[in-house]
Amino acid sequence: MAKHQKIIIAIDGFAATGKSSIAKRLSNSLNYIHIDSGSMYRAATLFALRLDSKNKLNPKKIIQSLSEIKIEFKTIKEKQLIFLNNENVSYEIRKPYVTNQVSKLAKIPELRSYLVKKQKEFGKNKGIIMDGRDIGTIVFPEAECKFFLVANVEVRAKRRYFEQQSKDNKETYEKVLKSLIKRDKLDTDRISSPLMKAKGALKIDVSDLTLDEVYDKMLSYIKKKLNKH
Ligand code: DC
Numbered sequence: 001m002a003k004h005q006k007i008i009i010a011i012d013g014f015a016a017t018g019k020s021s022i023a024k025r026l027s028n029s030l031n032y033i034h035i036d037s038g039s040m041y042r043a044a045t046l047f048a049l050r051l052d053s054k055n056k057l058n059p060k061k062i063i064q065s066l067s068e069i070k071i072e073f074k075t076i077k078e079k080q081l082i083f084l085n086n087e088n089v090s091y092e093i094r095k096p097y098v099t100n101q102v103s104k105l106a107k108i109p110e111l112r113s114y115l116v117k118k119q120k121e122f123g124k125n126k127g128i129i130m131d132g133r134d135i136g137t138i139v140f141p142e143a144e145c146k147f148f149l150v151a152n153v154e155v156r157a158k159r160r161y162f163e164q165q166s167k168d169n170k171e172t173y174e175k176v177l178k179s180l181i182k183r184d185k186l187d188t189d190r191i192s193s194p195l196m197k198a199k200g201a202l203k204i205d206v207s208d209l210t211l212d213e214v215y216d217k218m219l220s221y222i223k224k225k226l227n228k229h
Helices: 019-030 037-050 059-068 096-105 109-122 135-139 153-164 173-189 211-228
Strands: 008-013 033-036 071-076 079-084 128-132 145-150 202-205
Touching: 008 019, 008 135, 019 033, 019 128, 019 211, 033 037, 033 109, 037 059, 037 071, 037 079, 037 096, 037 109, 037 128, 059 109, 096 173, 109 128, 109 135, 128 135, 135 145, 145 211, 153 173, 202 211
Parallel strands: 008 128, 008 145, 033 128, 145 202
Antiparallel strands: 071 079
């Protein structure tokens, strides 16, 4: 597919719909860059939690310290890692103490603008797949190809729960479900860039689909867009 002109692919959707895993696979097939914008919000949350000795979020302090947040992505041994001020935080940002605070931080408009600016820079040469909550609406409203992934919350909670089983920080299924419901509400109700379907985005309900099926569906839609382009 290299003969096509590169485009921007925006994938938005609810937490635990498989956005990042599928985006990663698609980026390998298309030879595109993949940016998981959620990991940037997570890294910024880790930075913010470390500003306070009691790990409490202080929006005023965060806004004052924005310029000290340096986020980079590096691919090492075919794995994409995220670095916060030169520290590899790829593992730390997935821990529940970060996950459970990130939606609170993601509603701060100043922080969003700071990260959106960086996200736009990643896409300046196109050939990018970015996943998140506001990619098709705010970061790349001009994206040639947009998706919006939804799924039943119980299906998503089960997925997250099983994912956690191989890790140190496990939570009960009930806790995972509760946390997802809370995050959904915070993501959709916030005033600054709430999660919503972008104009022209293809909505896919992934509740009854395997990751392979979702991947196939998305890839064939992208190919159609590439052919039109
Ligand atoms: O995709 P994720 O679960 O890793 O995202 C973590 C949090 O970051 C999520 O609760 C909402 C927020 N987020 C956001 O507000 N905007 C984005 N573009 C991506 C993530």
